[in-house]
Amino acid sequence: MSLAPVIARAWRDNLLVSALVELTYACNLDCFYCYNDLGLPGAPLSRAQWERLFEDLAALQALQLTLTGGEPLAHPDFFALGRRARELGFLIRIKSNGHAVDEARALRLRDEVDPFMVEVSLHGARPETHDRQTRVAGSFERLLANLGAMARVGLRVKLNATLTAWNEGEIEAMFALADRLGLRLGFGATVTPRDDGDATPLTIAPSRAAVAHLYRVLGERSPDPPAGESCTPPPASEKNCGAGSSGIAVDPHGNVYPCVQWRRPLGNLHDASIREIWESSPVLPAVRGLTVEAKRRREGLGETGRWMSFCLGLSEQATGDPLGVEAGALTRAELLRRVRTGGGEAAPDPVTNAVPAGRPAAAAGERRRPLLPVIA
Amino acid sequence: MTGSTPIGPASCEIAAGAYRPRSDVRFRRIGDEAVVVRQDAPEVLVLNPVGGRVLELLAGGEPVGAVGAALAAEFEVAPAEAEADARAFAAELESAGVIEPAPRPETEEPEP
Numbered sequence: 001m002s003l004a005p006v007i008a009r010a011w012r013d014n015l016l017v018s019a020l021v022e023l024t025y026a027c028n029l030d031c032f033y034c035y036n037d038l039g040l041p042g043a044p045l046s047r048a049q050w051e052r053l054f055e056d057l058a059a060l061q062a063l064q065l066t067l068t069g070g071e072p073l074a075h076p077d078f079f080a081l082g083r084r085a086r087e088l089g090f091l092i093r094i095k096s097n098g099h100a101v102d103e104a105r106a107l108r109l110r111d112e113v114d115p116f117m118v119e120v121s122l123h124g125a126r127p128e129t130h131d132r133q134t135r136v137a138g139s140f141e142r143l144l145a146n147l148g149a150m151a152r153v154g155l156r157v158k159l160n161a162t163l164t165a166w167n168e169g170e171i172e173a174m175f176a177l178a179d180r181l182g183l184r185l186g187f188g189a190t191v192t193p194r195d196d197g198d199a200t201p202l203t204i205a206p207s208r209a210a211v212a213h214l215y216r217v218l219g220e221r222s223p224d225p226p227a228g229e230s231c232t233p234p235p236a237s238e239k240n241c242g243a244g245s246s247g248i249a250v251d252p253h254g255n256v257y258p259c260v261q262w263r264r265p266l267g268n269l270h271d272a273s274i275r276e277i278w279e280s281s282p283v284l285p286a287v288r289g290l291t292v293e294a295k296r297r298r299e300g301l302g303e304t305g306r307w308m309s310f311c312l313g314l315s316e317q318a319t320g321d322p323l324g325v326e327a328g329a330l331t332r333a334e335l336l337r338r339v340r341t342g343g344g345e346a347a348p349d350p351v352t353n354a355v356p357a358g359r360p361a362a363a364a365g366e367r368r369r370p371l372l373p374v375i376a
Numbered sequence: 377m378t379g380s381t382p383i384g385p386a387s388c389e390i391a392a393g394a395y396r397p398r399s400d401v402r403f404r405r406i407g408d409e410a411v412v413v414r415q416d417a418p419e420v421l422v423l424n425p426v427g428g429r430v431l432e433l434l435a436g437g438e439p440v441g442a443v444g445a446a447l448a449a450e451f452e453v454a455p456a457e458a459e460a461d462a463r464a465f466a467a468e469l470e471s472a473g474v475i476e477p478a479p480r481p482e483t484e485e486p487e488p
Contacts, residue, residue: 003411003420006406006409006411006422009406009407010406013407015406017404017406061404061405062404063403063404063406063411063413089402089403091402091415114415116415116418156415156418
């Protein structure tokens with residue numbers, strides 16, 4: 001029995017499978033393109049409220065729990081919450097900048113939280129490039145030391161990078177660095193505005209040539225979809241994505257959203273439980289309907305749509321309409337189509353790692369390489 | 377699989393026909409199926425509704441004999457057939473690295 005039909009049914013039947021929680025917006029780095037809304041009004045959730053959320057998510061049978069921030073380890077109760085998440089049986093992903101994960105903390109992560117994956121941000125192949133992004137001198141060297149510590153204690157680690165004008169000359173070097181470290185590197189090409197609408201991060205968006213080059217490099221490295229991303233559409237789904245259908249995101253003040261990118265409030269955990277929000281938010285039916293309409297909209301774009309990452313959150317942010325076709329997405333789709341059709345082999349969209357339809361499903365009962373991200 | 381098999385000191389005996397998920401295993405019921413992740417492999421298994429129910433019961437501490445009885449009641453199967461199926465499936469799960477024999481709970485010594 002394969003996983004893809006299960007995920008398709010989760011999307012169809014609105015079964016909550018995955019939650020991403022931003023424990024705090026506090027951070028020990030100061031990334032230039034950080035998307036967090038640092039002026040977000042409201043009161044932070046207490047430890048008891050986070051624990052209640054985790055318990056409710058487990059009762060709803062959510063499998064994957066992503067702990068992020070800000071820097072999640074900057075939350076004063078991070079390890080207590082991580083232990084509770086482990087007790088509740090979640091498949092835990094941690095998105096961290098890695099700056100605080102020295103050997104002692106790496107050991108605590110392994111022994112107390114036991115995450116399935118720690119995803120760490122890499123901003124360049126050279127100290128000057130990485131530190132320019134983090135705006136903390138020495139952060140690159142410290143990251144390398146901490147990645148070594150995480151490897152020594154046996155944590156599963158993946159690197160994540162975003163292509164920017166600052167690192168676009170280091171694509172091969174960043175992959176070479178990841179290869180030397182023995183780590184997988186997920187590389188996206190989309191720089192997003194901040195969640196409060198501030199477009200400053202877009203000033204370091206990569207050039208078209210660099211995006212095309214990244215697509216070529218990714219295609220040369222692997223025709224297979226790199227695991228570890230979250231927007232791979234399962235086959236035979238009427239929806240564009242699982243936002244609000246199988247996944248949700250929660251910010252530090254308890255606001256619940258369809259996904260981390262789509263900041264349309266569904267409710268607030270100060271006022272209602274996640275079960276109440278999931279089952280009766282007046283916003284969710286519209287959100288789910290929009291994901292159906294987005295799929296149709298993408299299919300209506302023909303060949304370009306096939307290569308396109310249609311993110312309702314980005315579209316809403318860029319155009320005011322979640323079904324609006326964002327110019328950047330069209331550009332990336334066209335670049336990807338040109339690069340990949342020239343190469344001839346079906347391959348994932350490197351922006352989202354969406355896979356063109358038609359990949360064979362695993363035979364019944366066959367064990368599969370983990371496709372964990374598709375449960376998002 | 378029947379009876380109690382000592383694997384070390386008496387306090388570490390396994391319980392009769394009792395299993396528990398291995399420490400790296402995570403699973404949830406998603407709709408009718410159960411999705412099982414072995415973090416260390418890493419692997420994902422999808423179990424059908426009966427398989428998911430067996431795993432759920434074993435994880436809840438039910439010995440495999442009781443699992444068979446529960447299946448017989450829930451799925452309207454002959455008890456002997458249900459127990460045989462439960463034992464066979466538990467063995468499959470064990471060989472797949474999903475479950476392991478559960479240690480017998482230590483009995484408390486009476487206070488002197």
